[in-house]
Amino acid sequence: MVGPVRAGAETPRTPGGFRYDIEGLRGIAIALVVVSHVWFGAVTGGVDVFLMISGFFLIPSLLRRPLGARPAHTAMTRIRRIVRRLWPPMAVVIAVTTAAAVVVEPVTRFREIGVQAALSSVWALNWKLGTSAAGYGQAADGFVSPYQHLWSMAIQAQTFIAVIVVLIAVRAGVRARGGDDRDGYRAGLAATVVLAAASFGYATWLHGANQPLNYYDTGARAWQILLGGLLGLAAAAGAARLNTSDPVRRRAGQWAAGAGALGLAAVPWVTDGAEQFPGPWALLPLGAAALIITAGPGTAIGRALTTTVPRYIGARAFHLYLWHWPILILYRDASQDPITGRADFVSLGEGIAVIAASMALAHLTHRMFERAPARDRPQWQTTARRFAFGGVAVTASVAAIMLSQ
Numbered sequence: 001m002v003g004p005v006r007a008g009a010e011t012p013r014t015p016g017g018f019r020y021d022i023e024g025l026r027g028i029a030i031a032l033v034v035v036s037h038v039w040f041g042a043v044t045g046g047v048d049v050f051l052m053i054s055g056f057f058l059i060p061s062l063l064r065r066p067l068g069a070r071p072a073h074t075a076m077t078r079i080r081r082i083v084r085r086l087w088p089p090m091a092v093v094i095a096v097t098t099a100a101a102v103v104v105e106p107v108t109r110f111r112e113i114g115v116q117a118a119l120s121s122v123w124a125l126n127w128k129l130g131t132s133a134a135g136y137g138q139a140a141d142g143f144v145s146p147y148q149h150l151w152s153m154a155i156q157a158q159t160f161i162a163v164i165v166v167l168i169a170v171r172a173g174v175r176a177r178g179g180d181d182r183d184g185y186r187a188g189l190a191a192t193v194v195l196a197a198a199s200f201g202y203a204t205w206l207h208g209a210n211q212p213l214n215y216y217d218t219g220a221r222a223w224q225i226l227l228g229g230l231l232g233l234a235a236a237a238g239a240a241r242l243n244t245s246d247p248v249r250r251r252a253g254q255w256a257a258g259a260g261a262l263g264l265a266a267v268p269w270v271t272d273g274a275e276q277f278p279g280p281w282a283l284l285p286l287g288a289a290a291l292i293i294t295a296g297p298g299t300a301i302g303r304a305l306t307t308t309v310p311r312y313i314g315a316r317a318f319h320l321y322l323w324h325w326p327i328l329i330l331y332r333d334a335s336q337d338p339i340t341g342r343a344d345f346v347s348l349g350e351g352i353a354v355i356a357a358s359m360a361l362a363h364l365t366h367r368m369f370e371r372a373p374a375r376d377r378p379q380w381q382t383t384a385r386r387f388a389f390g391g392v393a394v395t396a397s398v399a400a401i402m403l404s405q
Helices: 020-040 046-064 075-104 107-121 125-131 148-176 181-209 211-216 218-236 247-270 280-295 300-305 308-315 317-334 348-369 379-403
Strands: none
Touching: 020 046, 020 247, 020 280, 020 300, 020 308, 020 317, 020 348, 046 148, 046 181, 046 218, 046 280, 075 107, 075 148, 075 317, 075 348, 107 125, 107 148, 125 148, 125 211, 148 181, 148 218, 148 317, 181 211, 181 218, 181 280, 211 218, 218 280, 247 280, 247 300, 280 300, 300 308, 308 317, 317 348
């Protein structure tokens, strides 16, 4: 879920400039997720919006710049950038969570914790969660995983890598037939549309066949990222801009942004996301977010999103998402009553403390991985140090769990 639109590993920049309103929208989306997790347990659509925003910036960049045209645009370079953006901070969170779980959780849960930590570190946890007996937010065998939220990180990484591979194959086919870059772009765009439609159809079918799996299935979630990519292409082409000098379109933008804000607010009241997403009902939060993005930063809603608080949270949204869930779950487990069992809810004061701790760690992690000065080190050394730190931490933590059995 990834600094500005860090969920998708790209900077939130369009031909019109830096989109501070989208950064703020991401901040609102993650705030909805955190508040819901801490006090209400409802699905707000915030993660769905997160996925769409990530696709909004990543997919157009893949389509507009031919993969393999230059060394900076090879498939491995693109994949390495995604991994470099998403993996190191996630690895640190997994390591800290695993170490804390050794202290908080009973020994009987250690092996499951170790397995989930290992799967999380290779972006595969969504498949274990999807094939377990429990749906989203439910305890499996009495255990709510402190890594459960990392399903969305796995889906992002899997989808991004799969899209890169597909686009390579499409471009290679076009070149083999003598096509140029423009033909490759058109073919890639067509492939994106087809994949998005197929994914949406699959999610609709799987909703009726196996909703617990549907919630975590990468194939069922991919359309949300791809839809964001198509919206990003439309916005870059100027086909989806309501914030113009034309008074009619400007007024339409105000109404669109207002409708989008109301739509986002209505999601937890009119849907049961755990039972309905990512099927057709997920069009409500995604459509609402699309209206806000399309209306642009010049509307009243857009200006509100560019204020300090939404932008501050938005810049740290990925890291806040990483930290809030394990802090919440481990706090609940540590404070459970020995007679009545775990505390499924926290008080207002406890929840504020959880959010404050999560925000503090998110700020620290943001400084470590997004704003850390390069000094005079080559880029490869900076990357290697981050990966070494994260990798060693995860490996040591998982090994400690396994050996303590």
